[in-house]
Amino acid sequence: MSSNAITTFAKWQVKEGKLETVLALLANLSPQSREENGNLFYNVYQSTTDPNVIVLLEGYTNEVALAEHRNSPYFQKIVIQEIVPLLENREVILTTELKLKDI
Numbered sequence: 001m002s003s004n005a006i007t008t009f010a011k012w013q014v015k016e017g018k019l020e021t022v023l024a025l026l027a028n029l030s031p032q033s034r035e036e037n038g039n040l041f042y043n044v045y046q047s048t049t050d051p052n053v054i055v056l057l058e059g060y061t062n063e064v065a066l067a068e069h070r071n072s073p074y075f076q077k078i079v080i081q082e083i084v085p086l087l088e089n090r091e092v093i094l095t096t097e098l099k100l101k102d103i
Helices: 019-034 063-071 073-086
Strands: 006-014 039-046 053-060 087-095
Touching: 006 019, 006 063, 019 039, 019 053, 019 073, 053 063, 063 073, 073 087
Parallel strands: none
Antiparallel strands: 006 053, 006 087, 039 053
C-alpha cells in the first residue's frame, strides 16, 4: 500500500425525488467522516446545472485511512445501505497528486 495522500472524487446521480433524503443522510455522514484520524478534508458539492448531481471531494492521509473510512460501521450503514439505493449512478475515482516539474 502507498503512503501517499489519497484524494477521492465521487459523483452521485441521485434518483428523482430522493435528493432531500440523500442530503439529510450526508449531513449525518459528513461530520463523522471529518473527525476520522486519517481524514484531511471532506467536502460536498452540488452541480449548478443538475441539482441531482452531488460531488464529494475527500482527502485521506493514505490508503489505510481510506480503507478505515470505507469499512467504518457508519459508512457501511449510511452510504452502502441507505444512500446507494437512492442513486441512479455512482462513480468513484481515487487519485494521488502528481508532482509536475516546471519546464
